Amino acid sequence: MGIHENGKTPHENGKVSYDARLEYARLFIRDSLEEIDPELPGFLRKLQDVGASECWHKHGTFYEHLFNVYRNLKLWNAADAVARCGLFHSAYSNSYVNLAIFAPNTDRQVVRDLIGPEAEELVHWFCIVPRQQVVFDMLLFKFTDEQLLQRLKDVRESSDLATSQPLVPPGGFTVSNIRTGEDLQVPRNLIAIFLILTMADAIDQYYGWQDDLFDNRDGESSFSGDQWTALWPGDGRPGRWASSISRMGVLLNILLHEEAAYKEREEREGRGEAWKSRLFAGIPVAVPPIFESCTVIVSPADQVEAVRLYWQAFPLDAKGKPQSAATLKPLLRQVSQLNPHFAEPHVALTQVLLGEGEYEEAEKEIAQGLKLLMEWGTQWDKRMSWEGWISWARVLQLNAKQKTWTRSAWGINSLGRNLKLDTIRFYRSTRAVTYSSTTYGAKPVKNSVGEWLTVHLRGPFIDCGFIEWIDLESDSVKRPRNFWMV
Template sequence: MLLRELTIADVSGGSYYLPAQLQVGWASFVILIILPCVLSFNQSQFIMAYENGKKANDENREMSSNYSARLERARLFIRDQLEEIDPKLPLFLRTLKDVGATECWHKHGTFYEHLFHVYRNLKLWDAPDSVARCGLFHSAYSNSYVNLAIFAPDTGRGVVRDLIGSEAEELTHWFCIVPRQQLIFDMILFKYSDEDLLQHLKLLKKGNGKPPVPPEGLVVKNIRTGEDLLVPRNLIAIFFLLTMVDFADQYYGWQDDLFANQDGKFDYSGDQWTSLWPGDGRPGLWVPLISRLGVMLNILLHEEAAYKEQEEREGRVEALKNRLFADIPITAPPILDNCSVIVSAADQIEALELYWQAFPMNAEGKPKSAEILKPLLRKASQKCPFLAEPHLLLTQVLLGEGEYEEAEKEANEGLKLLLEWGTHWDKRMSWEGWISWARVMLLNAKNRTWPRSAWGVTSLGLV
């Protein structure tokens, strides 16, 4: 079938599928692969991931509404409908390419890819435009982690300000002069155990508890000038959100090798600088860190809400307005039960070990049997239920066994998690690729079918 013959009528009926791994250009990728998968996303059974064939109650309808909204935002990125996300987004991306961001190495890809993925994640997490634009340019002047300035701090600020707006540029500037490791980890996060954080969040929700960060903020040194910087609490909360997105996109198993993070605590205590890039491709042990950052972000947001309410009640509205970035609203991301759960390092390690065991062939060079894989992957999902990929591996195994009802449930859960995270844990394939594969499996589960040959599996996406 030629490309010119592929019509909306063809793809909206769900008749044709293309493999996510097909190596084509980005524009062709959107047209040939993602578009057939996402156009049929409108089916109510996909959006109503929690229904399982039953009439939804009010809670399920609310969940479905949130799920549908995330799906609509994700679809804009998957279809490359950039102007609908932000009318200036194509210009932003063109500018980043023009200054060489596509030529700069960055962790598991290029700097451009990382910046765009951070932006996408922030938009999927409902961040306001100024924060999302800051995410797109977050290391533009280099920062305390990355010596990678694509705009000179002394001459480039006006250029960036004219491009993304004053508020977004000011956020970017602050992001690049604050020692984030010291502020976020040494001065705040590492002072609390998991139990302390969860207990503090519980007390705050009840209107009790002592704030770990005062409203006026904390003082750090400007990493370039050495001058004192007073970073207000609301800006610290924005930095927590940006750090969560930043780390979730770029971290995988290679960083565990670099920092000797075998215990999953990510305290940067190791220094194995000779670890070969890109490592063995396994997922990283970064979810406990993200979960701790998320709970602290939740705490900061509760404290900020209570503080603003008190200031307004006591007639000190002007004091609120004078605080830096006081009018920028952010919310806790949908991941990890709206950032109210901490994943233990032990659970993450065990989940990774179980997940990774599923891939190597057995002693005879054949895939492991379903009898081995099903309990392995179910336990991986139990140990860390907030990751999409174990659910999706289990989906394929269940489809092969003809257990279509459970396969449909697992595929729905995997898709829901991919949309909530806006990124992926197993970075050997792209986020879009995982969504495409999950979509193929979901439709096969609903159709109660699965190929029984190697050619059949590899042809799932061919037309």
């Protein structure tokens, strides 16, 4: 299953609405695994059985990483074979990591029976092709940002330009199998699949610690540094990888246009069936929605400055107090000007705006933040999970819409948001009760013995209020007590 809208399959949709992305994202947030793929629970059990959840991986476990890559791909409308490959992408180990949880010489049939022959074949190729050579040395490092953007403009305007001097020749690239040394012919569509897999793989695992390891102070992601004594997990700041991934996205977009142009030409000249018989030619590849559908490149300098400024927003000031709104608003706005493609600066700015009572501006900011979270399928600021960022953003969005914000530490600590309910219905009481809340302005509601008490709130679902127990005969308060909605 993928994101569907207006009865179309994911690959027929040029763009998917925020509401459609949210509904699909909810399947992941609520662990509705069978609705995503009926076989997904079995895949995950197998990964746990072979020890993936016991293996360290960058900022968590290998199991978490594999699932997150799968989630990224599904939220990008990847074909099932590509998404399943993402879930098992390093299962035989690959050119970057030695994390084989299946033996490539003996377990291929096991994996094939589990995820299907097409997905397993992708996993196999992903684990034998030298991706650093194909993606970086043969493509990304050969072109400037300006050359990539100009090429994208050309191939979008003309199919003739797309087939003239392609970045990848019609026959693909010839590279050596990393295990056997034999020649491999890697076709263009497979390189495109490798690109989207590499993008989904990288954005989940990279954060500030790798910048320290490889001395990525310039944001070029050249992996030329070797600071192997950098302590894990670092200080938790976001990584400087936006420029590299945005370049991959533009490259992916170019290759997909080139592939479509060649396919059209072959079909026009009567060689369509031969084209379809090529390795992996039948697997559709969707352009991820990130970086404006992979049409822009973030400069290394801009991303470095954006990370630096973003990281300035969170420490307390010299007096141990949170920084002022006057300081934070221009700071966070500058972050989004330098790199407008990440959600977290918008989310942080929303909290500041709510505190200032700027509800309309807060609503605009959080709408953009949530849109970006849904498009990415992962978080830039990895101090909190993707699900955590979405939940917090939904709390902020509700408050912005209802033009309310608590101004107490206990109120902030107690915030919450149920994605479905804004109305609380209490169990029948053996005594009549009145509920009131000065914090969120809920109107006092009184009921009779044995009746339901329903409270309509203007604020978040979790609220600190109080219940007063009422004596029906005298209508006097018998026993007030503190109450937490949960």
